[in-house]
Amino acid sequence: MRNSPGPLLRRATVGMLALATFWTSASAPAAAAEAERLPFAERYRATQHGGIVRAANTSISCRTTSPSCASVRRGATAANGDFDMFYVDVDRDPNTYNSSRAEVRLPAGARVTFARLYWGGNLRVGEQKPPKDNGRVLIAEPGGAYKEVLADTVVGHRVAHGADAFQASADVTRLVRDSGPGLWTVAQVNVAMGRSAAGAWGGWTLVVAYEDPAEPLRRLSVWDGFESLDGRREVLLGGPRLPKGAGGYAGLVAYNGDRGRTGDSLTVSGTALSDAANPRDDVLNSTISGPGSERVPSYPHTLGYDSDVFDLGAVPRRGGDQRGVRLASERDAAWAGVLFTAVDARD
Template structure:
């Protein structure tokens, strides 16, 4: 997947949005980006773009943390992950998109983001562009149609950008995708260095159940809000004991700082806290890339502690047990502040 300079600088328009750089939007609550009800599902592929280079003080060694040990990004000198052997990229990581056989991509969106102000300061003008290569292909420049930003009191200068990449993913299909040049800063600071990317794909497949497929995005800051940030699903009738899953993309969630429940409720019922083997109750944003409690395979590098980037898929069946006509998601914050970038779900539809 290496690429010469002429290839890396070529830009391919991947959406119907204007090609001029989008104006950054202030942080905002999540809003629906895509919805469909069809035979199919939602899949994702993700990786972090930066990791530790050396510990500071009494922090655990980097290899211990990368293998899943406790550690937070503010405790490390952080440096870029770069797997493509291309001298023209300063960061690059890979992840595998898996789809059922004979699936057709209905919609695909790439999210990326991170912190621009750490030991170094990265220019915000580069937020809206990354390089992406499909399985077996060369890099194409992807331009964002949406960029959102948020600055925090601890010095973090955060952003999330996203782009509609449906034509690229529909043509390439499943396999290993590489994303490079994610605009994140290296070094060490109180805020810490963090960043990564997630590809979210809604697909159609005749052998899959009829499901509600939903995608929401924004850039909501938890800011120690114990009441939680609510997100309403809108109409999506589902039967009792329906099956379903919920995925979340979040930034700067630190492992071990708890009291941040993520709950899902059917209609106006009490919420059910989502958790699994990789994401304990009260600490779902703990620097993991996992699916139903299992670390996602097919990533390079495959760090189990991403030091500040979460892209997780949870089993939501317990919350769906009573059936209903709408879901209410609630994200609360206790000891940890984080930024919520995207939420996606697939839920069995009522027939």
């Protein structure tokens, strides 16, 4: 498993002068190293009574001046490249240019054992964002003030298909353990606004593993990386075998999947996953789906950002003969960022 030096958090005064001073200060930490391709590797593994939850939201959406924007946000088929895109900004702070919220929902009495924040997007649309800011983001716990989070590992960053794509991440276990469940806010994700053929897209996901003696014994795994999925590319990982009848769930985070363009799939132990929000051959369809939790805003169509959780118990399967998690795309210029599973430990 990858090791990280722990959460890199700073209290942030969200004023323009204060931020500008911090960004240019000689004492500010150097930007995280970047790489065009980050092969997927296991970030976290545990066998414990408990599970994995995630909070996620988009950082950019279509401008409401477009006549079709409202219907697309509600779920109509379209692509981010069809729109002039603008920031989502819900915090009423004039000094943040994007912000959104989502709920970390934990069982009463659960203990957080792992929490990692992932963020990413496209830096090149109608404007070009500076890559030096890829490794910085702001986060506020429920009822709390913004704190700066710095990426604590290599940032994935690739220029391809008209996009300038990146994903960064940081360990926030201590912060989430101390602050607990509720609505978390993430701001200043480095994404570009405007319109281009590649489209604007970006968002964040907070993945949280927890221990709870009241829940089944499960094998928990989180993998991350930064891999292009265009043209029959795939991410294939070793993973659990799913015994027949075993429960569990699997999740993904991916960028720039377009709704209605079929040819991508997520399979676990040889079984293709789907649900009401994600067709079997179009799982990269710009959705944040899975067990219910609150989001602000809560657009059903996120126009280029996917953070989905699938219930494995609802999937018919033979069980027992295959292992592994596979995310594949035959058409989209998409990027994979995170995969995770929580499977009943029955074998």
